[in-house]
Amino acid sequence: MTDVATVALHCIDMPADDAAVDEIPLVVIHGLLGSADNWRSHLKVWQRSRRVIALDLRNHGRSPHAEGMRYATLVDDVLALMDKLSIKRAHVLGHSMGGKVAISLARLAPERVASLMVADIAPVAYQHGHDDVFAALERVREGQPKNRREADELLAEHVDFRPTRLFLATNLVRNDDNVMALRVGLDQIQRGYEAIIGKPDGEQPFDGPTLVLRGGDSPYVADDMLPALREILPRARVVTLKNAGHWLHADQPEAFQQAVDAFINAQ
Structure with missing residues (x-):
C-alpha cells in the first residue's frame, strides 16, 4: 500500500483457553506512546473466548524504530504480522492512534477485518496536543x-x-x-506527528460491524464529530462509558472488557 519497507512487529500472542469457542482471533492495537504491555490484564480476560494478539507498532514498545508514521504504512506492518501469524481475518480493536490504524486497516483491507472496534478516537484530523x-x-x-x-x-x-x-x-x-x-x-x-494527528488512510467507508467506545469525560469523540464518523463507519454503534476519560480501558476496565466481549459475541 506504500513504498515504505515493513518492519517485523513485536507482539504478545496469547492462545485461547481450552473452552474458547471463537476461532477468529482478536488483534489489539495500542495508542501513541503505548505498547502491547499496557493491555496484558485485558488480554487475559479476552483469551477466555479467543486467541488474542496485542502488537507494538513501529517506534513503540519492542518493535523496531523506522521512519514512516503514515497510517497506510502502519497498516502494512500489521498485515505483514497477520500474514506471519497465519491470521486471515481478525476482530480488530484500536485505541486512540491505534484506532486510526484499525480504521485504516478496515478501509484498505476490509476482507481481513471480521469486526472493528475503535476506542476513543474519531476519523478526523486533530490539533497539536503533545x-x-x-x-x-x-x-x-x-x-x-x-x-x-x-x-x-x-x-x-x-x-x-x-x-x-x-x-x-x-x-x-x-x-x-x-x-x-x-x-x-x-x-x-x-517527524511523523502530522500524519499521526491526521485522518486515517483509505478512500472507501468500512461497512462491516463496528463498535465505537468513547469516554464520557473525553473530548476525543465529541458529538459534532459523529456525522464525519458515520460517513466512514456507517454501521458504527457508539457507546459512551461513564466516568471514563481518553484512557477509558484503564478508567473503566471491566465495562470496557465487557463491551468488547459482548460486541464480538454478537457477530
Missing part, C-alpha cells in the same frame, strides 16, 4: 536518569499530571550504561 509530552521525553533523554524517581522528576518539569507521567514511564528501560533510556523512536514519531 508538545508537553514530547518535551518531557526529550528532557529524560538528555537528563539520563539513573532510576525511575529521577526520571519522574525530569518528566514533571513538563507534565504535572502524575498518571500521565506514569504512563510515559512505561517507555523507559535500563540500558547498558545503567541509565533509564527511551525505548520509543521519539525522533521518528515527532
